[in-house]
Amino acid sequence: MAQMWTEKRVVISPDAPTLAAAVAERLLSRLARRSAAGKTTHIALAGGQIGTAVLRAAGDSPRRADIDWSLVHIWWGDEVFTTPDDVDRHDSAARAALLDRVALPASNIHAIAASDVAADPDAAAAAYADELSRFGTPEQAWPEFYVCFLGVGSDGHVASLFPDRVEIQLTDRTVVAVRDAPKPPPVRVTMTRPVINSARCVWLVVSGTDKAAALGLALAGASYETVPAAGAKGRKKTMFFVDEAAAANVPAELIDQDF
Numbered sequence: 001m002a003q004m005w006t007e008k009r010v011v012i013s014p015d016a017p018t019l020a021a022a023v024a025e026r027l028l029s030r031l032a033r034r035s036a037a038g039k040t041t042h043i044a045l046a047g048g049q050i051g052t053a054v055l056r057a058a059g060d061s062p063r064r065a066d067i068d069w070s071l072v073h074i075w076w077g078d079e080v081f082t083t084p085d086d087v088d089r090h091d092s093a094a095r096a097a098l099l100d101r102v103a104l105p106a107s108n109i110h111a112i113a114a115s116d117v118a119a120d121p122d123a124a125a126a127a128y129a130d131e132l133s134r135f136g137t138p139e140q141a142w143p144e145f146y147v148c149f150l151g152v153g154s155d156g157h158v159a160s161l162f163p164d165r166v167e168i169q170l171t172d173r174t175v176v177a178v179r180d181a182p183k184p185p186p187v188r189v190t191m192t193r194p195v196i197n198s199a200r201c202v203w204l205v206v207s208g209t210d211k212a213a214a215l216g217l218a219l220a221g222a223s224y225e226t227v228p229a230a231g232a233k234g235r236k237k238t239m240f241f242v243d244e245a246a247a248a249n250v251p252a253e254l255i256d257q258d259f
């Protein structure tokens with residue numbers, strides 16, 4: 001158990017706005033460093049309030065000018081399968097918060113198809129698997145993600161991988177349709193665990209008292225089938241960025257003092 005804990009680190013911010021700003025600065029500094037070195041960076045985004053708040057803080061930051069955005073590719077860990085103008089769409093929230101405010105070429109924005117383009121969520125999942133494979137490496141049929149962002153639900157879900165459902169178990173495909181999701185809207189498309197966990201860094205961003213129990217279980221090594229956040233793990237680093245409200249059950253030995 002102790003060994004598992006050393007792989008995950010928790011950084012606590014006083015409140016949600018401070019958390020969003022701090023994660024945004026961390027993201028922008030990593031992107032600036034990589035862009036100065038001429039490196040292409042693939043990032044997978046999350047939906048949800050705090051995930052969008054991070055993007056808004058990045059969009060508000062003057063440091064966004066330090067980045068050659070033509071080297072950055074944007075993907076989504078999951079998406080709701082609705083019409084393109086639906087307010088719940090993760091891609092439209094991300095565009096308003098950050099993507100439309102930087103010089104990102106349209107071809108670098110890899111959105112999951114909405115219901116005007118794909119006939120059903122299975123078709124959207126298949127199309128996204130194809131798009132991922134266009135950027136695959138010799139080892140895997142998807143790009144090498146530098147950061148995969150995840151939000152965490154009060155039930156412990158990440159992306160659209162919900163507790164005690166078949167999708168969390170799947171390892172034979174990269175993207176899958178989800179129906180009857182417990183979080184509305186019920187029809188969704190999500191990357192699977194092997195893709196999420198192939199990211200160099202997995203950054204879970206968690207805010208609010210309603211997340212404290214799930215976060216505690218995720219850090220205490222619960223099974224990923226019942227607490228999907230417990231199974232989220234980057235190849236090099238797994239960071240939980242949380243606010244004080246969410247941090248009630250975080251073991252002291254996992255806390256990193258400096259952001």
Ligand SMILES: O=C(O)[C@H](O)[C@@H](O)[C@H](O)[C@H](O)COP(=O)(O)O
Pocket residue numbers: 046047048049050051078079150151152153157158159160183207
């Ligand atoms: O539907 C979504 O928005 C995401 O797919 C979901 O995984 C989200 O990231 C978490 O539910 C946390 O969302 P909050 O940050 O809004 O609590």
